[in-house]
């Protein structure tokens with residue numbers, strides 16, 4: 576037995592390492608990134624902006640001016656509080672750290688894997704409630720789980736990853752009002768969705784939202800935010816490590832996120848491309864395509880594993896979910912540029928010809 580095997584918590588030893596596949600030289604349609612790089616014009620301005628950065632100093636501890644930029648970009652009312660995280664993943668972790676020993680985190684299945692992972696890291700209980708056969712919320716199953724397990728936190732991704740859909744608004748409201756939990760609606764894909772709960776925060780003190788800049792063009796910055804009542808944010812802020820948003824992220828985001836027109840235009844392009852891509856996939860009879868309010872599409876494919884491998888051979892990387900529970904034969908493709916999507920579609924068509 577090696578030193579580390581004796582030393583490490585056995586539940587952590589048992590975890591399978593989160594696998595990020597090699598993607599060098601691949602058309603990358605696996606991770607919900609934006610396909611749009613910074614324009615040459617903006618790159619020049621950005622570099623000039625960076626020249627004033629003082630990396631010998633600690634960052635601005637509250638990232639106050641970046642907070643203001645985010646409020647303007649996302650239309651966050653001044654009366655709500657905003658808490659910044661090193662990606663929204665860090666905010667999920669902060670919420671878990673706010674719980675007591677033996678508390679329970681509840682979420683839906685299938686959904687974003689970090690809710691269960693972070694529950695494990697922080698030694699909390701985790702309870703997943705299955706979505707129905709159309710990946711919609713099974714309200715009565717959730718309400719009885721709420722009664723039975725009395726969760727402290729409920730995570731609902733809205734739109735959901737990896738299924739792509741949003742849920743019935745009244746069901747979400749029922750969950751918020753029926754529970755003493757803090758209900759966390761994870762709006763990572765807000766820019767591509769037709770609905771948001773931003774304006775409902777004022778009405779429900781136990782509702783907070785998570786958002787991120789990862790899916791709107793800036794995955795490399797690692798910047799997420801929690802939006803909630805001021806007093807909620809003041810308390811949760813006690814769990815934030817000092818200087819969690821580094822100077823390069825603060826300064827970069829402050830400049831880049833002021834380009835609201837560019838960001839909105841790119842999101843509109845993706846929404847248009849999403850409907851083109853959905854239509855093209857629906858035209859292939861070996862596939863079942865699920866509706867999406869996000870920048871990716873989930874589909875069920877005849878011979879999903881082989882199709883995934885065929886794409887990979889042609890240097891197109893998507894996400895293979897076919898061995899995940901409830902997602903047998905399912906693949907997930909991120910919406911890319913028109914060229915990337917066409918390349919992808921042509922390989923899929925050829926595969927079934």
Ligand SMILES: *Cc1c(COP(=O)(O)O)cnc(C)c1O
Nearest residue numbers: 662663664732736763787789799
């Ligand atoms: C991608 C994703 C995130 C991760 O956000 P980061 O800010 O990159 O940590 C959070 N929630 C959901 C549902 C996601 O799909």
